[in-house]
Amino acid sequence: MCFRSASTEGSTAEAASSPFTTTLGSAATALAIGSIAWYYHLYGQEVHAMTPAEEGLHPTKYPWEHTKWNRTFDHQTLRRGFQVYREVCASCHSLSRVPWRALVGTTHTVDEAKVMAEENEYDTEPNDEGEIEKRPGKLSDYIPNPYKNDEAARAANNGALPPDLSLIIKARHGGCDYVFSLLTGYPEEAPAGAQIAEGMNFNPYFPGTGIAMARVLYDGLVDYEDGTPATSSQMAKDVVEFLNWAAEPEMDERKKMGMKVIVVTSILFALSVWVKK
Amino acid sequence: MGITDLFSDFLSSLTFTEAHAEAPSEEKNESSEESNDEGKDDEDKEDDAGGDQGEEEEEEEEEEEPEDVKPKLEEECANSKQCAPFKHHFDECVERVTEASEHADGKKGPHEDCVEEFFHLAHCANQCAAPKLWAQLK
Incomplete structure (x- = not known):
């Protein structure tokens, strides 16, 4: 105080x-x-609705050659990739948006594609008596589905539907990296404590880590006609690039068009500068 | 991908190149030559045995050859200094969880798994192995 x-x-x-x-x-x-x-x-605090296991492991970025802005598909790779699809994937997965004719000039010659198409039977138009007969395939036919419909596919695969692969690279987050990682990413054993439902397989890249598809690519599964050693990562790389082609067959043309746009606009710009001067 | 590639791509995008869908006509000659060569190889290897056996042996050799480098590269990466902390956490988790599962008869604790630790380790190892793997693939 x-x-x-x-x-x-x-x-x-x-x-x-x-x-x-x-x-x-x-x-x-x-x-x-x-x-x-x-x-x-x-x-x-940030709220996560899903655990990391439910999200799945994010795929590693691989230095793909064909995704660079001035690079095209490697057609040797596409040919090998189609072989892998045909010998391995095609027994469960459809490729319903790709016709045989699309392979001509991309992976195979006309004659080779014709032979492959003729190995399959397709429905004819109804004949005079209304009967639908079978005929050998033509180039204009689409690559046949392994199952009659989705229900048949589910029934044959323990309730799991093998997705159509025509657009799978575009349809999955991570694209090429994801599919490659998924195919090669099956660990020898699941980490301790991980719970896997019956009939499922552990794959860290698949959201939820439980995938119905078992590992399919093993070393030496396919005999490449060009003598490339068929290791599982080589096969995965080839088939992924092939599926990328199936999803984006216009990629090469698109890049070429982009180049043309640059050429034309740069010429016009140069002209306009000289005219203005 | 050097600057020269850019120009060669540039040129090829301007000029008209033809893509041939037809098989080259020389193919027949090549294939016949190849088959001749194969025949010679078989004869060199096994004079007594028939051609079929020789072919079988060749196939077996081919099957043994390819071995994937990816698991090896990833394991090297996982054991490298770069991924040491993740590896340490993962190993510790595996030890803890396996121990807990062995003595889990009476207790009811929260279930634990090592998926997250595995993710961190795998992410590190894959990132480290990716460029090395691509250098070895065709």
Whole structure:
């Protein structure tokens, strides 16, 4: 009190720093900081609806040659990839949007594609008696599905539907990297404590980590006609590039068109600069 | 992918190149030559045995040859210094979980798995192995 009475003679600033206001100020500051802390405690943390296992392991980025902006598909790779699809994947997965004629000039010659098409039977148009007969395939036919319909596919695969592969590279987050990682990413044994349903396989890249498809690509499964060693990662790389072609057959043309656009616009720009000068 | 490639691509996009869908006519000669060569190889290897046996042996040799480098590269990466912390966590988790599962008769604790630790380790190892793997694939 004595100090206070002495300070009353001083300036107003000194009066403001009386014990009462100091306490009030400190309390207000503490409240402000505390409210921020409480707010962040309540709302600040990011909320994940899914566990990492449910999200699946994000695929690693691989340095694909054909995805570079001035690179095309490697057609040797496409040919090998089609061989892998035909000998391995085609027993369960359809490729319903690709006709045999699309292979001509891309992976096979006309004669080779014709021979492959003729190995399959297709329905004819109804004849005079309304009967639908079978005929050998033509180039204009589409690559046949392994199953009659989705229900048959499910029934044959323990209830799981093998997806159509025509657009799979576009249809999956991660594209080429995802499919490659999925095919080669089956670990020898699932990590400790991981629970896998019956009939399922552990694959870290598949969302939920339980996938109905077992590992299919083993070393030396396919005999490549060009003598490339058929390791599982080589086969996976080839088939992924082939599926990328199946999903984006126009990619080469698109890149070429992009180049043409650059050429034409740069010429026009140069012309306009000279004209303006 | 050097700058020269860019120009050669540039040129090829301007000029008209023809893609041939037809098989080259020389193929027949090549295949006959190849078959001759194969025949010679068989004779060199086994004079007494027939051609069929020789072919079988060749196939077996071919089947043994390819071995995937991916698991090897990834294991090397997982054991490298770069992924040491993830490997340490994963190994610790595996030890803990296997121990817990062995003594889990009476207790009812929360179930634990090592999937997350496995993800971290696999992510590190794959990222490290990816360029090395691509250098070895065709």
